[in-house]
Amino acid sequence: MKTRHFVNAALGAALALGATLAGAQEITLKVAHFWPSAALSQQKVLLPWCEKIAKESANRLKCQIYPSMQLGGTPPQLIQQATDGVADIVWTLPGYTAGRFPSVEAFELPFMSRSAESTSRALWEYVETYGKKDFARVKPLAFHVHDNGYVHGNRQISTMADFNGLKMRAPTRLTNKMLAAFGAAPVAMPLPAVTESMSKGVIDGYVLPWEVIPTMKLQELTKYHTETDPAEPALYTAVFVIAMNKAKYDSLPADLKKVIDNNAGADFSAQIGRVWDESAPAARQQAVDHGNVFNTIPASELASWRKEGDKLAAEWVEEMNGKGYPGQAMLDSAKRLIEKHKR
Structure with missing residues (x-):
């Protein structure tokens, strides 16, 4: 009897340890975009974002960034790569696939935007009402526009x-x-x-x-x-989306989903827009x-x-x-x- 209890206890401890180790497993997210690695998009947005989710997840979430279409394909195919899981996260323009995401085109009409920061915040709020159906096959992390x-x-x-x-x-x-x-x-x-x-x-x-x-x-x-x-x-201006593969997001444990959620949405969208606004004078120079x-x-x-x-x-x-x-x-x-x- 004592032996049986010992075995059961040991088995239970092993299972608990296995669950703990599985919960602590490091997850590397494949992040793809079309810009060169030196571009502002990677240096001022993606790298800081990846560092932030790594810190907030105690290094359980990490990024492997693939600039310049290093995972293959063409820029118009990025959104499908996120849908299919070729990449876990992509950054692209919905407008590269004309007609697929008509709801956000309202922001690409002439003479709409005055700043990327404020328009990006407005865009996220707008999509919450009018764009969820268009983007139902991915998990959007940010919507933003570029500077004027x-x-x-x-x-x-x-x-x-x-x-x-x-x-x-x-x-x-x-x-x-x-x-x-x-x-x-x-x-x-x-x-x-x-x-x-x-x-x-x-x-x-x-x-x-x-x-x-x-x-x-x-x-x-x-x-x-x-x-x-x-x-x-x-x-x-033009609309961009940072989108995550839904199955990848759904596979994350609850605490890591929370890390992603805390670093997505209106504030992240506006932050990207602000980076674009602030970049314009030096680029113009x-x-x-x-x-x-x-x-x-x-x-x-x-x-x-x-x-x-x-x-x-x-x-x-x-x-x-x-x-x-x-x-x-x-x-x-x-x-x-x-x-x-x-x-």
């Missing part, structure tokens, strides 16, 4: 007529439609292709925020930069130092640009209505939340 987007290229842009016939790159469906409305010939391509396309003359210019231009060395291939009146909303030419479009000229933007917004509302989304309510909500969170 401008026009860059090798032709001077002073009026809308100057866009006529120019081959211009844009990152998303709506920015392509915006450029077409202005008279340009839009060319859709992921960011990594822009540098080569500019060097070979495949495109005449592009729309981008300041932050990314030095990362891609585009200030060396660009002569003219067209900014818009700073008192007006930005010409455009590199184009100044290169001797490039700058031009600011005044509000009087922007009035005609904004009319085209309003037409595009109205078309988007009708398109969303046709897909079963409450288009006008979504647009109104996006504008209201941006206004609510503006700084």
Whole structure:
């Protein structure tokens, strides 16, 4: 009898120890994105985030970061890689897969955003109401936008007529439609292709925020930069998502899920936007130092640009209505939340 009790006790202790060791198991998350490793996205956002979750999990959660599509595929495939578990976490643009995530396109309409920080906070709140269905197959950790987007290229842009016939790159469906409305010939391509396309003359210019231009060395291939009146909303911005594979998240023990949850959401989204806002002046200075030419479009000229933007917004509302989304309510909500969170 005593032997049996001893064996049972030993077995119980072994099982408890095994459970403890399993609970303390280190988990390495595969984190994939399309930027080079030196980019602000990895250095100022992903690395600090990974260090934070490692610290808060007593080093049970760690990251292995794969920049520049090192896990294979192309930037438009990143969101599917998160869905399928090729990567545990990805950072990408929903707009790279046109039509798959229509709800967040409201924030990519012209003349919506004034700062990346406040608009990113508004975007997270908006998705909580209108975007959960679109992103049901992944676990979003952050939604954010980049700093104010401008026009860059090798032709001077002073009026809308100057866009006529120019081959211009844009990152998303709506920015392509915006450029077409202005008279340009839009060319859709992921960011990594822009540098080569500019060097070979495949495109005449592009729309981008300041932050990314030095990362891609585009200030060396660009002569003219067209900014818009700073008192007006930005010409455009683009939506990004940091998304986690649902099965990977669901497999985590409760305490590690809490670590992930504590480092996701509105505050994380706004923090990313703030990093982008703060990066813009230094990035712009590199184009100044290169001797490039700058031009600011005044509000009087922007009035005609904004009319085209309003037409595009109205078309988007009708398109969303046709897909079963409450288009006008979504647009109104996006504008209201941006206004609510503006700084």
